[in-house]
Amino acid sequence: MTSTIDGSEIGARLRAGDLGAAPLALNVLESSAPADRERSAALQRALSPAALGHEADGHLIGITGPPGAGKSSLLSELVAAWRRRERTVAVLAVDPSSKRTGGALLGDRARISFDPRDEGVLIRSTAAAGRLGGLAPATREAALALAAAFDVVVVETVGVGQSETDVAELADTVAVVVQPGSGDTLQFLKSGIMEVPDVLVVTKADLGDIALRARRDLSAALRSIGGRRTRVLAVSALPPASGIDELVEALDEHRARVDLPARRLRSRRAAALAEFGAEHGERGLRALGGARAAQRLLDAADPGADAPTLVRLLERQAAIA
Amino acid sequence: MSHRLPDRDEPWIMRTYAGHSTAAKSNELYRSNLSKGQTGLSIAFDLPTQTGYDPDDELAHGEVGKVGVPVAHRGDMIALLDGIPLDRMNTSMTINATAAWLLALYVVAAEEQGVPQEALSGTTQNDIIKEFLARGTYAFPPEPSMRLIADMIAYAVEHVPKWNPVNICSYHLQEAGATPVQEIAYAMSNAIAVLDAARRRVPAELVPAVFGRISFFVNAGVRFIEEHAKLRAMSILWEELGRERYGVEDPKALRFRYGVQVNSLGLTESQPENNVQRIVLEALAVTLGRDARARALQLPAWNEALGLPRPWDQQWSLRIQQVLAYETDLLEYPDVFEGSKVMDGLVAELLDGARAEMAAVAEHGGAVAGVDYMKAALVDSHRERLRRIESGEQVVVGLNRFAESEPSPLLEGPGGGILTVDPRVEVEQRAAIERWRAERDSAAAEAALAELARVARAPEENIMPATIAAARAGVTTGEWSRALRAAFGEFRAPTGVGEAAAALAGNDELAALRDEVERVSEALGRRVKILVGKPGLDGHSNGAEQIAVRARDAGMDVVYEGIRLTPAQIAASALQEGVHVVGLSILSGSHRELIPAVMAELARRDVDVPVVVGGIIPDADVELLRAAGVAAVYTPKDFDLTRIMRDVVALVAQWHGAGTPA
Numbered sequence: 014m015t016s017t018i019d020g021s022e023i024g025a026r027l028r029a030g031d032l033g034a035a036p037l038a039l040n041v042l043e044s045s046a047p048a049d050r051e052r053s054a055a056l057q058r059a060l061s062p063a064a065l066g067h068e069a070d071g072h073l074i075g076i077t078g079p080p081g082a083g084k085s086s087l088l089s090e091l092v093a094a095w096r097r098r099e100r101t102v103a104v105l106a107v108d109p110s111s112k113r114t115g116g117a118l119l120g121d122r123a124r125i126s127f128d129p130r131d132e133g134v135l136i137r138s139t140a141a142a143g144r145l146g147g148l149a150p151a152t153r154e155a156a157l158a159l160a161a162a163f164d165v166v167v168v169e170t171v172g173v174g175q176s177e178t179d180v181a182e183l184a185d186t187v188a189v190v191v192q193p194g195s196g197d198t199l200q201f202l203k204s205g206i207m208e209v210p211d212v213l214v215v216t217k218a219d220l221g222d223i224a225l226r227a228r229r230d231l232s233a234a235l236r237s238i239g240g241r242r243t244r245v246l247a248v249s250a251l252p253p254a255s256g257i258d259e260l261v262e263a264l265d266e267h268r269a270r271v272d273l274p275a276r277r278l279r280s281r282r283a284a285a286l287a288e289f290g291a292e293h294g295e296r297g298l299r300a301l302g303g304a305r306a307a308q309r310l311l312d313a314a315d316p317g318a319d320a321p322t323l324v325r326l327l328e329r330q331a332a333i334a
Numbered sequence: 335m336s337h338r339l340p341d342r343d344e345p346w347i348m349r350t351y352a353g354h355s356t357a358a359k360s361n362e363l364y365r366s367n368l369s370k371g372q373t374g375l376s377i378a379f380d381l382p383t384q385t386g387y388d389p390d391d392e393l394a395h396g397e398v399g400k401v402g403v404p405v406a407h408r409g410d411m412i413a414l415l416d417g418i419p420l421d422r423m424n425t426s427m428t429i430n431a432t433a434a435w436l437l438a439l440y441v442v443a444a445e446e447q448g449v450p451q452e453a454l455s456g457t458t459q460n461d462i463i464k465e466f467l468a469r470g471t472y473a474f475p476p477e478p479s480m481r482l483i484a485d486m487i488a489y490a491v492e493h494v495p496k497w498n499p500v501n502i503c504s505y506h507l508q509e510a511g512a513t514p515v516q517e518i519a520y521a522m523s524n525a526i527a528v529l530d531a532a533r534r535r536v537p538a539e540l541v542p543a544v545f546g547r548i549s550f551f552v553n554a555g556v557r558f559i560e561e562h563a564k565l566r567a568m569s570i571l572w573e574e575l576g577r578e579r580y581g582v583e584d585p586k587a588l589r590f591r592y593g594v595q596v597n598s599l600g601l602t603e604s605q606p607e608n609n610v611q612r613i614v615l616e617a618l619a620v621t622l623g624r625d626a627r628a629r630a631l632q633l634p635a636w637n638e639a640l641g642l643p644r645p646w647d648q649q650w651s652l653r654i655q656q657v658l659a660y661e662t663d664l665l666e667y668p669d670v671f672e673g674s675k676v677m678d679g680l681v682a683e684l685l686d687g688a689r690a691e692m693a694a695v696a697e698h699g700g701a702v703a704g705v706d707y708m709k710a711a712l713v714d715s716h717r718e719r720l721r722r723i724e725s726g727e728q729v730v731v732g733l734n735r736f737a738e739s740e741p742s743p744l745l746e747g748p749g750g751g752i753l754t755v756d757p758r759v760e761v762e763q764r765a766a767i768e769r770w771r772a773e774r775d776s777a778a779a780e781a782a783l784a785e786l787a788r789v790a791r792a793p794e795e796n797i798m799p800a801t802i803a804a805a806r807a808g809v810t811t812g813e814w815s816r817a818l819r820a821a822f823g824e825f826r827a828p829t830g831v832g833e834a835a836a837a838l839a840g841n842d843e844l845a846a847l848r849d850e851v852e853r854v855s856e857a858l859g860r861r862v863k864i865l866v867g868k869p870g871l872d873g874h875s876n877g878a879e880q881i882a883v884r885a886r887d888a889g890m891d892v893v894y895e896g897i898r899l900t901p902a903q904i905a906a907s908a909l910q911e912g913v914h915v916v917g918l919s920i921l922s923g924s925h926r927e928l929i930p931a932v933m934a935e936l937a938r939r940d941v942d943v944p945v946v947v948g949g950i951i952p953d954a955d956v957e958l959l960r961a962a963g964v965a966a967v968y969t970p971k972d973f974d975l976t977r978i979m980r981d982v983v984a985l986v987a988q989w990h991g992a993g994t995p996a
């Protein structure tokens with residue numbers, strides 16, 4: 014942990030597919046210590062599209078939904094299904110615990126089973142900085158970096174209604190997960206509060222009729238708002254699990270048709286803006302002429318630039334650094 | 335009614351919960367206990383047997399013969415019961431996930447003695463919901479687990495009519511921190527779930543018989559007046575449930591029958607001799623009032639919090655029962671609380687509370703669906719219990735008050751006053767099971783397993799006949815369980831910690847600790863992150879849960895994945911999560927094997943973080959753990975959790991070069 018390997022070397026190891034470098038990479042990316050900020054920037058630079066020559070190959074998937082919907086249990090099955098297909102998987106589980114004491118009980122990991130001898134799976138838990146649906150400070154950077162090494166990178170967040178936008182900005186494919194009998198999601202969809210997800214998953218199909226009904230209602234709601242391409246699937250994570258292979262296919266299908274460079278660009282820019290905001294707050298944003306102006310600046314920047322480079326660009330503009 | 339009984343009552347059944355090392359050794363122990371006036375058997379199985387692994391399974395490493403007797407096949411059961419007349423013995427088996435299997439072995443061992451199953455009497459604990467909530471020796475997911483229970487009930491009412499196929503347990507709930515109200519409410523909700531499942535499996539006319547065969551296993555704490563009231567409340571609720579929900583009318587079937595192990599959670603490591611007084615008072619709670627007197631009683635020993643009891647320690651506890659039953663006038667009177675305003679008031683209070691809590695469980699979908707809810711509630715209650723002890727609101731003599739003491743002569747002598755199991759036992763048992771497999775008729779065993787696998791996948795069939803056939807055919811405990819795991823899948827119970835209520839407001843000490851956690855986190859660049867791990871088959875989760883919750887309340891990020899992890903799993907999690915410190919909790923007595931194994935797995939992955947250990951660690955073993963690289967060891971006498979956390983943060987700061995407090 015006190016390792017001093019420099020950032021570009023960690024980046025190079027990830028690029029070369031050395032998954033063993035991932036935990037260290039995350040330690041560095043999550044750290045706010047001044048020395049680690051340098052290393053973190055170098056690491057991200059080494060994995061930027063400019064350095065790679067293309068967008069990182071990994072499939073960035075957002076799994077989001079209300080508390081207790083069954084996201085982690087579903088992930089446990091998905092991880093196994095991906096491993097059967099010989100895909101490597103990283104899971105970044107973001108816990109929404111309230112931050113009254115600053116500390117958090119990171120509970121998702123307990124639900125995701127893995128074989129400790131299998132180096133093709135990495136699970137990392139982090140605490141969101143308080144907001145429901147929010148990401149932990151380094152989730153974006155972490156997901157983008159790991160996408161250069163793992164075949165699949167999943168981010169689990171808690172989200173209800175509008176709050177899943179953060180993960181939507183980050184992921185190539187967003188799966189919204191709901192459990193049967195939760196009318197909220199239906200209402201949010203119908204009223205347009207919630208963006209149309211790429212894939213909609215109804216969990217706990219083992220509960221029978223109530224799950225079937227939920228699936229039917231959600232499909233109807235999606236049709237009524239024009240979300241025809243969104244697949245609605247029913248799954249169960251309870252043994253014997255069901256619907257998992259179909260979900261893997263639906264996620265693959267979406268990935269095949271998504272405009273990857275556009276999504277990734279959006280993700281890096283969102284990461285830069287969030288990082289800038291976290292670092293310099295409202296004052297920093299005002300110095301740029303507000304959030305919209307900042308967004309315009311980012312839109313005009315080099316599409317291959319990594320997030321730290323974009324942050325520095327904003328800082329220069331705001332005459333901070 | 336006269337204030338005297340015409341005839342003195344018969345005493346309750348007196349048992350000692352025992353078993354260790356091997357079937358043959360445990361048989362010797364049982365015979366010696368019976369010769370001392372014990373009147374029933376209570377078998378403690380080792381953790382591999384309870385969770386369905388053979389002695390040579392990777393997961394059994396360090397656990398074979400430790401906290402109970404290993405029973406891997408028919409041969410072991412026959413040896414265990416050798417010379418004990420099963421037609422006259424009343425045997426209680428603390429067995430749950432693998433209860434169907436152990437009952438089958440018992441039936442087959444009886445056959446061998448020429449005793450038909452109809453003549454057997456005793457109890458299989460067989461209560462899975464409390465395993466999910468408190469005890470941790472589950473193996474299969476909830477639904478197939480409930481099916482196994484229902485199968486056993488259906489089989490027993492017809493073929494083993496004097497057997498109690500299920501013992502609904504509230505004992506373990508109190509040991510996990512339950513209040514009296516929670517203990518009553520969760521046990522009754524659990525009974526409802528079991529009876530509802532059984533009702534689907536037996537003809538309607540047998541439902542009263544089924545109801546009459548359900549017995550309870552209850553706890554009694556040191557607040558013995560209230561505890562007695564609890565038992566009276568339970569018998570009222572039980573009768574009500576029988577009449578109203580299950581249409582039972584026979585007064586005999588409606589009677590609340592229960593056995594007891596008295597509270598052990600409150601027994602201390604500090605000044606352990608005081609535990610004797612506690613045990614006596616707790617025994618009174620379940621014997622004093624005739625209307626709610628226990629049918630069977632087993633008492634823990636004075637050295638409960640130190641380690642496993644030796645025969646002499648258990649003898650002392652048996653003598654407590656005998657003094658109570660044979661020397662005092664306890665058994666000469668009708669119910670001494672009849673007409674007591676205090677008792678009636680307490681009972682009414684508990685009934686109100688319990689009914690409300692039962693309604694809450696029902697709202698969560700009943701006891702099976704409500705496991706998450708009940709588990710979180712228990713973790714919360716336990717947190718409150720510890721807060722009261724730490725603050726001194728709840729006095730524990732010799733621990734948080736009157737702590738000064740002369741050195742105890744009881745702890746002198748070799749072994750420090752506890753029983754230790756020879757590690758060679760495991761090696762021998764591994765060899766023995768290989769021999770067993772080599773010598774049996776393997777075609778017969780294969781065929782029996784195939785039939786078992788088929789029945790497991792046919793939920794409308796009863797698992798018992800195929801299980802008994804497998805027992806006869808020489809199948810092993812691990813094989814039986816593996817066949818069922820393949821059919822049913824596996825399961826991990828909830829930890830309850832995430833849902834435990836928001837952080838304690840806390841006191842000045844906790845506030846100061848939070849400041850220090852902030853300072854160290856700032857210096858490290860990341861919030862202090864701790865992994866709380868439970869290696870091995872150990873199901874004692876209380877300590878780990880409370881440590882995890884307190885670490886969170888102190889401001890740390892906490893990864894706690896629950897019980898029953900391998901050393902490799904713990905080390906992999908520590909690496910992947912990038913934690914600053916690993917805390918291991920172990921109470922199963924397997925620390926000599928498992929802690930060094932975790933250290934080795936961490937080293938193999940180059941995880942360079944401090945490791946602290948807590949649990950039942952005899953003084954004699956502390957050096958061994960330190961030599962393996964453990965930075966600090968905590969035991970029950972270290973009751974101040976905030977203080978423990980302060981040590982941990984200081985250790986993190988020192989290890990990772992984050993300086994010392996200003």
Ligand code: B12
Binds near residue numbers: 638874946950974
């Ligand atoms: C409560 C209890 C139970 C409960 C557990 C409920 C639960 N969910 O935890 C129940 C009733 C289920 C139970 C069952 C069994 N038990 Co039990 N149980 C106890 C008991 C009475 C108290 C333990 C406890 O919870 N204390 C309260 C907590 C808060 O204290 P603690 O864990 O010690 O933690 C403190 C410190 O140790 C330290 N600490 C602990 N962990 C950690 C971790 C870190 C990181 C740090 C820093 C500190 C730390 O900090 C805490 C604060 O003081 C002890 C005896 C005793 N009085 O200690 C026996 C005891 C542990 N049980 C024992 C046995 C044998 C069993 C069984 C295996 C019996 C059997 N054959 O079936 C079963 C099976 C359990 C299983 N699946 O493994 C033995 C173990 C023998 C040994 N080690 O040699 C004991 C010692 C009793 C005895 N003398 O025989 N048990």
Ligand SMILES: Nc1nc2c(ncn2[C@@H]2O[C@H](COP(=O)(O)OP(=O)(O)OP(=O)(O)O)[C@@H](O)[C@H]2O)c(=O)[nH]1
Binds near residue numbers: 080087120124171
């Ligand atoms: N019946 C049934 N229960 C499930 C299923 N999946 C999850 N559960 C249960 O639902 C509860 C929540 O499951 P999790 O997987 O932790 O849900 P989550 O959405 O990750 O929860 P948070 O991360 O806390 O928001 C647990 O009690 C699970 O056992 C399923 O397919 N069927």
Ligand SMILES: [Mg+2]
Binds near residue numbers: 120
């Ligand atoms: Mg989750």
